[in-house]
Each structure stands twice: as structure tokens, then as C-alpha cells.
Amino acid sequence: VSDSSRTFDVAVVGGGVIGLAVAWRTAQRGLSVVVLERGELGAGTSHVAAGMLAPIAEAVPTEQPLLRLGLASVGMYPAFVAELAEAAGRDPGYLECGTLMIARDRDEAEALERQLAIRQELGLPVARLRASEARALEPALAPGLRLALEIPGDHVIDPRLLVPALGEALSRTGGEVRTGTEVASVIVDGDHVRGVALASDGAEIDAGQVVIAAGVWSGAIDGVPDGARVPLHPVKGQIMRLHDPAGPGLLTRVLRMQGGYVAPRGDGRYVLGATMEERGFDTTVTAGAVFELLRDAIELLPGLGELVIDELSAGLRPATPDNAPAIGPTAVGGLHWAAGHYRGGILLAPITASIVVAGLVGEPLPEPAAAADPGRFAGVTVDV
Amino acid sequence: VSDSSRTFDVAVVGGGVIGLAVAWRTAQRGLSVVVLERGELGAGTSHVAAGMLAPIAEAVPTEQPLLRLGLASVGMYPAFVAELAEAAGRDPGYLECGTLMIARDRDEAEALERQLAIRQELGLPVARLRASEARALEPALAPGLRLALEIPGDHVIDPRLLVPALGEALSRTGGEVRTGTEVASVIVDGDHVRGVALASDGAEIDAGQVVIAAGVWSGAIDGVPDGARVPLHPVKGQIMRLHDPAGPGLLTRVLRMQGGYVAPRGDGRYVLGATMEERGFDTTVTAGAVFELLRDAIELLPGLGELVIDELSAGLRPATPDNAPAIGPTAVGGLHWAAGHYRGGILLAPITASIVVAGLVGEPLPEPAAAADPGRFAGVTVDV
Numbered sequence: 001v002s003d004s005s006r007t008f009d010v011a012v013v014g015g016g017v018i019g020l021a022v023a024w025r026t027a028q029r030g031l032s033v034v035v036l037e038r039g040e041l042g043a044g045t046s047h048v049a050a051g052m053l054a055p056i057a058e059a060v061p062t063e064q065p066l067l068r069l070g071l072a073s074v075g076m077y078p079a080f081v082a083e084l085a086e087a088a089g090r091d092p093g094y095l096e097c098g099t100l101m102i103a104r105d106r107d108e109a110e111a112l113e114r115q116l117a118i119r120q121e122l123g124l125p126v127a128r129l130r131a132s133e134a135r136a137l138e139p140a141l142a143p144g145l146r147l148a149l150e151i152p153g154d155h156v157i158d159p160r161l162l163v164p165a166l167g168e169a170l171s172r173t174g175g176e177v178r179t180g181t182e183v184a185s186v187i188v189d190g191d192h193v194r195g196v197a198l199a200s201d202g203a204e205i206d207a208g209q210v211v212i213a214a215g216v217w218s219g220a221i222d223g224v225p226d227g228a229r230v231p232l233h234p235v236k237g238q239i240m241r242l243h244d245p246a247g248p249g250l251l252t253r254v255l256r257m258q259g260g261y262v263a264p265r266g267d268g269r270y271v272l273g274a275t276m277e278e279r280g281f282d283t284t285v286t287a288g289a290v291f292e293l294l295r296d297a298i299e300l301l302p303g304l305g306e307l308v309i310d311e312l313s314a315g316l317r318p319a320t321p322d323n324a325p326a327i328g329p330t331a332v333g334g335l336h337w338a339a340g341h342y343r344g345g346i347l348l349a350p351i352t353a354s355i356v357v358a359g360l361v362g363e364p365l366p367e368p369a370a371a372a373d374p375g376r377f378a379g380v381t382v383d384v
Numbered sequence: 385v386s387d388s389s390r391t392f393d394v395a396v397v398g399g400g401v402i403g404l405a406v407a408w409r410t411a412q413r414g415l416s417v418v419v420l421e422r423g424e425l426g427a428g429t430s431h432v433a434a435g436m437l438a439p440i441a442e443a444v445p446t447e448q449p450l451l452r453l454g455l456a457s458v459g460m461y462p463a464f465v466a467e468l469a470e471a472a473g474r475d476p477g478y479l480e481c482g483t484l485m486i487a488r489d490r491d492e493a494e495a496l497e498r499q500l501a502i503r504q505e506l507g508l509p510v511a512r513l514r515a516s517e518a519r520a521l522e523p524a525l526a527p528g529l530r531l532a533l534e535i536p537g538d539h540v541i542d543p544r545l546l547v548p549a550l551g552e553a554l555s556r557t558g559g560e561v562r563t564g565t566e567v568a569s570v571i572v573d574g575d576h577v578r579g580v581a582l583a584s585d586g587a588e589i590d591a592g593q594v595v596i597a598a599g600v601w602s603g604a605i606d607g608v609p610d611g612a613r614v615p616l617h618p619v620k621g622q623i624m625r626l627h628d629p630a631g632p633g634l635l636t637r638v639l640r641m642q643g644g645y646v647a648p649r650g651d652g653r654y655v656l657g658a659t660m661e662e663r664g665f666d667t668t669v670t671a672g673a674v675f676e677l678l679r680d681a682i683e684l685l686p687g688l689g690e691l692v693i694d695e696l697s698a699g700l701r702p703a704t705p706d707n708a709p710a711i712g713p714t715a716v717g718g719l720h721w722a723a724g725h726y727r728g729g730i731l732l733a734p735i736t737a738s739i740v741v742a743g744l745v746g747e748p749l750p751e752p753a754a755a756a757d758p759g760r761f762a763g764v765t766v767d768v
Contacts, residue, residue, distance in 0.1 A: 242671055272671075287626055287656075288689025291678035294671055305672025309696060 008034045008176075010360060011196050011207035013183045013221060014214035015039075016046035017159055017349050018338050020166035022211055024087075025353040027175035029361055034205065035175065036196065038182035038217075042163030045215050048239055048315025050263050050271045051162070051346045053077060054154040056124050057099050057256050058343065065371030066324045067122070070344060072368045073351035074153065080350040081157070087169035093161030095266045099154035099254040100134060102145055102300055108258055109146040116149055126151055140250050140303045156254055156263045159346055185223035186210050192333035197223075209334040209360055216281075216318035218339040227378045228330035230340055234281055234316035238289040239273035242307040250303050259296045262304065270307060272297050275314075283314040317342050321380060327352050327372035329359040336360065337374040392418045392560075394744060395580050395591035397567045397605065398598035399423075400430035401543055401733050402722050404550035406595055408471075409737040411559035413745055418589065419559065420580065422566035422601075426547030429599050432623055432699025434647050434655040435546070435730045437461060438538040440508045441483050441640050442727065449755030450708045451506070454728060456752045457735035458537065464734040465541070471553035477545030479650045483538035483638040484518060486529055486684055492642055493530040500533055510535050524634050524687045540638055540647045543730055569607035570594050576717035581607075593718040593744055600665075600702035602723040611762045612714035616724055618665055618700035622673040623657035626691035634687050643680045646688065654691060656681050659698075667698040701726050705764060711736050711756035713743040720744065721758040 015037025055070025103109040134148035182199035326337040399421025439454025487493040518532035566583035710721040
């Protein structure tokens with residue numbers, strides 16, 4: 001079953017922020033592209049994600065290639081969202097707010113001093129603030145805090161605005177979106193991909209190239225040859241959305257503390273997250289997790305107790321064995337990965353799109369791509 | 385505007401547990417009755433209520449007439465729900481589980497000893513349990529508890545099962561229900577009621593007698609003469625519904641502690657409540673309230689942290705100046721009250737129905753009715 005309405009240069013499997021960013025950038029290069037999304041656009045992890053753009057706050061010294069990827073992507077964000085807003089005619093929800101990392105007691109303060117030293121060695125822009133200085137910036141902080149780091153370059157974006165902006169930009173650029181369309185497998189002929197088969201009726205969609213961008217659900221797509229597989233496992237995150245009936249102003253920067261963060265949207269809405277749990281594909285919201293998130297946040301920001309809870313939810317981060325994503329071409333001709341972004345799917349969307357598009361059109365991959373080479377997992381298996 | 389399809393012996397304003405219980409009992413006496421409910425049946429406070437049947441745990445020494453009303457009603461419950469199950473052909477959700485009141489520290493233990501003494505003086509069935517005895521009954525209780533009271537006669541019912549059971553029983557007994565039908569005012573001719581007027585189009589429904597059973601929203605009904613008014617104000621309660629993915633067994637009795645309670649439904653579902661807040665008609669769910677409910681419950685019952693949160697909600701208790709309800713006839717002929725039940729609407733449904741029906745048919749009111757005489761508020765006004 002194959003006709004011209006089902007023939008594309010590129011099929012992108014997955015309509016979250018990653019798949020949509022890849023597809024938009026692909027369409028801009030003049031390729032015909034279709035996004036195949038089993039649910040609604042952005043209904044997977046993108047719907048739950050806080051949208052932290054925080055490579056510096058989240059820097060791990062043993063993961064410097066990932067840090068470079070994140071720094072490159074956060075640096076692309078201002079131009080990316082400006083172009084997106086223009087292309088889509090709508091606000092993608094980007095907020096340049098900066099971040100404070102907070103220590104509440106002596107143990108946390110010592111840990112934060114080490115975090116500061118690591119970032120200073122790496123030449124990252126971080127300022128040490130005394131408690132009084134932090135409270136001058138954010139007067140709603142509890143008096144008891146011990147120490148803070150200011151990270152002026154770590155920001156946040158609202159994925160629930162980013163998704164429809166990307167979808168609109170993609171459509172306006174000539175790309176096609178098919179929601180409610182689940183892909184069962186990629187179809188490989190010899191050493192080259194030639195399309196995908198749908199789960200509903202087995203119908204095939206012909207595509208010269210295929211990009212797998214289905215987050216943690218990418219692992220369920222059949223037909224990927226051994227040498228091109230990427231081991232993925234879900235890391236559950238529980239998260240809470242709130243708003244202030246009194247309007248904006250309680251908090252203007254992202255707060256990060258041991259065990260979580262509070263991110264402002266700039267309009268009186270806030271996101272409080274997030275747990276890190278190995279629970280398979282479970283997305284229930286549990287009493288203990290909600291209690292701990294609220295406890296840590298209210299201790300640091302007592303005024304948060306007055307906020308209205310709008311939503312409790314849980315999402316699944318797509319984790320790889322080394323916490324870095326799989327982005328770019330594989331040993332199978334025409335088969336590309338854009339998945340495994342773990343905590344950084346929203347952050348890494350612009351750089352992911354650049355790397356994947358370079359692979360699709362046969363240009364050299366941008367420098368930080370090496371850390372995300374899907375080929376590094378050839379032969380690796382994991383139990384999920 | 386008045387025709388035979390709009391003529392009833394009795395119109396009950398409000399389709400919550402109280403209004404439905406009154407209407408069912410009224411229909412059983414051969415009177416034609418209609419329930420007028422502005423939303424869906426039980427969509428007001430009944431939908432949010434935990435369903436505590438706990439006159440002994442909630443006994444207040446200064447409110448002994450109210451205690452007698454509660455004891456009378458809890459005593460009616462077994463026969464009430466048995467008859468209802470038969471009449472409706474469905475389970476009304478009654479659970480004879482008993483209650484433990486728990487003290488977690490020395491201060492709470494001293495307070496609980498006083499609670500015990502009060503109940504013993506009143507001759508109420510309460511047993512003092514050492515911590516080890518309480519944990520033998522409920523092994524999931526935290527080791528740190530100090531003292532417990534066992535109240536074998538305080539139970540719980542699921543209002544979300546009780547409402548449809550009452551609705552079905554009412555229909556099968558020939559009563560009529562009109563949902564989506566908001567009453568704007570009662571119509572009084574001289575010194576006797578003759579019906580109600582609807583908010584939507586001003587249409588009148590003729591009724592020889594009218595029962596106001598609209599909970600805290602009863603205060604918004606116009607046309608009630610001065611001498612028959614009842615001052616009502618809302619007391620907000622935030623509450624949480626959870627379930628145990630592992631099934632029933634974590635807790636078999638109602639737990640009551642300072643600041644809240646955990647009530648089992650017997651099937652792995654639980655209700656955790658409830659705040660007491662004076663916030664007007666606000667029904668938002670706030671971060672601080674959810675935090676405090678979870679904190680107190682998890683401290684006492686650590687396994688509650690593993691439960692899945694199904695719902696957060698807030699309801700409005702209809703409070704009167706003396707915390708007792710307004711039940712029965714007024715100085716206006718044919719105008720009856722069944723509102724102002726505060727924390728006890730579910731508990732007091734059977735006795736309320738008995739009192740109101742006695743008034744409707746002109747029989748002597750049952751003994752504890754005096755505490756609920758609406759006439760005691762004649763001339764009383766309150767700011768809401």
C-alpha cells in the first residue's frame with residue numbers, strides 16, 4: 001500500500017518538541033517532511049516538561065560533552081525563538097529570567113560551594129551571593145537560606161506554548177503533520193531505510209529518510225537494525241503547575257534547590273518539579289512525591305503555600321546509559337536519531353534540529369554532535 | 385406561568401444528599417415531590433464531602449443538642465442504608481469501619497486524654513488504646529504515635545455512591561428530579577408559601593410546601609420572609625482522594641488526628657481531609673493546604689506516601705452561627721428548612737429527612753429536632 005500522498009523526503013516519528021523542531025528546520029531546507037504522532041502534538045513528555053534551559057545549573061563535571069551540547073543550544077535559543085515567533089505568528093513562551101541555586105543549611109551550602117568551584121573552573125558565568133544579596137533579588141525567599149549562586153544565563157520556556165508555535169511554523173513552511181498516527185516500525189531495504197509502517201493498518205509511508213524522535217517510546221519502534229539501536233529507559237518526573245491569584249511577582253527567577261526547582265512563567269503561573277524515579281512507564285502522581293516537592297519549595301519560598309494548584313502530572317524522561325542523547329545519522333542509510341534527551345529535551349531542541357538537518361542534507365555535523373553520536377550504542381543493550 | 389406539570393405537593397430546592405433524602409422519604413409518604421437542582425445531582429458539597437459518620441469523634445461538649453442529633457442519625461444509618469439499597473437496587477457505599485483518634489506527641493496525648501474524659505462523662509462508647517494496641521489494630525500506623533482512642537461506632541459512607549442511590553430510590557418511589565434547574569426565589573402568598581420561581585425564565589413551579597435544602601447556596605434564594613431566614617456562611621474544606629495500587633489493606637478504620645483524617649473506602653481508595661477555612665465561596669486548591677494535609681497524614685501513616693492521588697478538591701460547608709443545622713418548619717406556612725449542616729450533612733441526612741417529613745405531614749417532630757429549629761435564627765443577621 002503506497003501512493004504519492006504517502007511519499008516524503010523525510011518522515012519524523014514523534015510530534016513532541018524535538019520532532020517538531022527537526023521537521024520545521026527540515027522543511028525550511030526545501031525537503032518534503034511529515035511528522036507522524038500517535039497522539040496529539042506534544043502530548044508526551046513535552047506536555048509535562050517544565051522547560052528548563054539550564055545547562056549551567058545542571059552541569060555535571062563528568063559529562064562535559066553534554067555540557068557543551070547544552071551551552072551551544074542555550075546560545076541558539078534567542079535567535080531560535082525570535083525566528084519561530086516570526087514564522088508561527090505566535091509567542092513560543094521563552095522567558096529570559098536567570099536562575100538562583102539555593103542552599104538552605106550548612107551541608108547544602110558546602111555542596112553549593114563545590115558546585116561553584118566546578119563551574120568557575122569550567123569558566124561558566126556564575127556569581128556567589130550571600131543570603132542577603134539573594135533576598136534582595138528575590139524578596140519572597142525565606143530568611144533562613146544560607147547561600148545562593150546566580151546563573152544569569154539559565155532560563156526557561158513554556159513547552160505548552162513552544163509546541164503549538166513549532167506546529168504552526170512547520171505547517172506554514174509546508175510540512176505536514178499527522179496526529180493519531182502511530183508508527184509500528186521502520187522499513188529497511190538492504191542497508192537503507194525506505195519508510196515506516198503504521199500500527200493501525202500496516203499501511204506504509206514512503207520516505208527517503210526517517211528520523212526517530214519519539215522520546216522514550218522510540219524503543220518500541222520495530223525494524224531498527226541492531227547496529228542502529230539506542231537503549232532507552234524512562235525516568236519518571238512528577239511535577240506541579242500552580243498560579244498566584246494575586247498575579248505575577250512572587251518570584252522572577254528560576255529557583256533551584258536540593259530536590260527540585262520552582263520556575264516562573266512570568267505571568268503568575270509557576271511550575272514546581274520534579275522527582276527522578278525509576279518506575280518503568282508508570283505516570284501516576286503519588287502522595288509522597290507531591291508532599292516532598294511542596295515541603296522543599298515552601299520551606300524556601302513560604303509564599304508558595306498561597307498558590308493555587310492547577311495540575312499534578314508525571315512525565316517520562318528518555319534516558320540513555322550515559323545520559324547524553326542520540327542525535328544524527330546511523331550506520332543505516334537514511335535512518336537518523338533525535339531521542340534520548342533525558343532531562344534536556346527542551347533545552348537541546350535547537351541544536352538537535354541543526355545536527356539532524358545537517359545529517360539529512362549531507363552537510364558536516366556541527367561540532368558538539370560527537371557527544372550525541374547514536375553509533376556509540378552499537379552493541380549496547382539494557383534491561384528496561 | 386403555571387400548569388399541571390408544574391404542580392406538586394412539595395418542591396425540594398437542592399439535589400444534594402440532604403435534598404434527595406428528604407424527597408425520597410417524602411415520596412414514600414405518598415406526596416408528589418420534585419427536586420430542583422441547579423447542577424447535577426450531588427454536584428455541590430455532597431460531591432466533595434468525605435462522608436464521615438462521626439458524631440462521637442466530633443463531639444463538642446458545648447454542643448450537646450447537636451451531639452444528640454448526630455447520635456440519633458448515626459443510629460438510624462444501618463436501617464436507612466439497608467432500605468435504600470433495597471429501594472434503589474444499588475450500593476449506597478456505607479462502611480462500618482470504626483474510628484481511631486490518634487495523638488502523635490505528648491501535647492496531643494494530653495488533649496486526647498481530655499477528649500476521652502469528656503466522652504466518658506457523656507457515656508459515649510470510647511476505648512483508650514496504648515500505642516501498641518492501636519498498632520495491633522492498624523499495623524501501618526507509624527511507631528511514633530503516643531495514644532489512641534477507639535470509637536467503634538463512628539463510620540463512613542461514600543457520598544458519591546449515596547447520591548445516585550438516593551436519586552434512584554427517589555425516582556422509583558415516584559419522585560421527580562429536575563437537574564439544571566436553578567431556583568431564584570420562593571413565592572409566598574400572605575403567610576403561606578405557594579411555590580418557587582426559576583432563575584432561567586422566571587417560570588413558577590406550584591407547590592403547597594417548599595423545602596430549602598440547597599446547602600450554603602440556600603442563602604441566595606430570594607423571597608424568604610424575614611422571620612424564616614437562616615444565616616449561612618461557607619467554611620471551605622480542601623480534600624484529597626487517593627487509591628492504593630496495591631489494593632485495600634493499608635488502613636481499615638478511619639484515622640483522625642489533629643488537623644485531619646484519613647478515611648478508607650474499603651476497596652483501596654482513601655479520602656484525606658480536610659481544611660477548615662473562612663474564604664467565602666472560594667473553592668480553589670492551594671499548595672499550603674495540600675502540603676499540610678499530606679504532612680500530617682504521612683507522619684502518622686507513612687505508607688500513605690505510596691498512594692496515587694486521584695483528585696484534589698474543595699467544598700463549602702454550610703455553617704450557621706451556632707454550628708447546628710436548620711431543619712423543619714418555619715413561621716411561614718409550608719416553608720421548611722433542611723440546610724446549615726456544616727460538617728454533618730452526610731451524617732444528619734436520615735434524621736433530617738425524618739424531621740422534615742414529620743413537618744410536611746403534620747406529625748410531631750422527633751425529639752432531637754428542637755436543636756435544629758430554624759426559628760431560633762429569627763432576627764439574627766450575619767455578614768458573609
